[in-house]
Amino acid sequence: MEPSLLSALLLSAAAGAAAIAVDLLPAILVARLLSRPTTRGRALLSSLVHLPIVLPPVVTGYLLLLLLGRNGPVGSLLAGIGVQIPFTFLACVVAAAVVSFPFLVGALRAALESLDPRLEGLALTLGDTPLRAFRRVTLPLAAPGLWASIVLGFARALGEFGATVVLAGSLEGETRTLSLAVYGILDRPGQEGRAALFCLVSVGLAVVSLVLYEWLLTRQKRRRAW
């Protein structure tokens, strides 16, 4: 395989996996809050969570750059402990984490809402704490949905471009992910063959992810039928 393709693919995969790892616990928490009709401020929380889906990704990237840049409120704090996010691999992770988050929450929330709330209630009457009931009863029942949300979030992270190009630049081997590599190739004359190869890989990844996602969703729906 072409080394630049392999490098871009590994970077995308690593950034996507790291993004999901960062997102997972907050996503479970938020999906749980959104799935309960009793949660106060649900509409506001939901709007905030879904903002990265509707904002132009370039705007998301620029806002992150303002926040995390050297003079930004968070960036200056991080600089104090020697951590730089913009234009490093971490920038790819942050960009992917932010844009994937609503996808993780959305799929997981649907899975949680499809479960019979009486099951968790039953666990509570049997003496479980709410956290334990959620962890031991609800989450295992929603497991296919959780995996589906991970697959969807990861797929979105792999395709991430707009926020990454602003926050991370396009440094080979460090921030040039699959999408950025494709964009770079399209810019240069006489690279149609490489462009086709990169696009084929991107399409292949997307198709595999979506098939896996649908399969997991079907499994989740079957649980609901019990």
Place this chain on the structure above:
Amino acid sequence: MSRIVLLALAALAACGRTGEVTLFAAASLGEALPDLRAAAPVAFKTSLEATSTLARQVERGAPADLLLSADSLWKDYLASRGLVREARPLLRNVLALLVREGGEIPRDREALRRGAFPRIAVAEETVPAGRYARAALAGLGLEERFFPCRSAPAAVWALQSGAADACVAYATDARAPGVVVAFLFDAPSDPAVVYWALLLRDGREARRLYAWLSSAESMALFRLHGFLPLD
């Protein structure tokens, strides 16, 4: 779940390696970079974009050690912000009007103006190649035909793909297949294209690469790709 976390941490560790020099280079130098990399005494990572894009990234804190800028304006811009340690002129290039092979070939500006070239691909105004192109075609009333692109190679690609009918880029870009030089902008009144090497961060390896870029060996490689030495 813990497996995902472990994988992510391993990936982070692998990507956090340091020590390698980071070279930001003007997009138009792209064709020469593989040869330079093979011959250079220092391993380096590159980011190839329009000089303007790279300079803005440097300004926002991108950890680049060196920047090869396609003009002196962006060098001055970074220097005025205290981001340049050292700078020296490196190479010359010549601006050229490119057209597709087999079509009408204008021999000068006037022929371009009168010919059937409704779209002339040029780089964006902030990009050195775009600024040079606008200076070279000033006063002809051609601005309405300009088709702005992200960089000089992107403008050539617009010409190649048929999105534009002519293109102002560098003579070195004429090596792309299906593209020929119609004429050069090489009169004394035409804009002088000078590339600058900027040392942005001090470091032993970065300094070594900076010095090597001006060496006879590196110059020979640049000339192989059509770039010209300074007079």
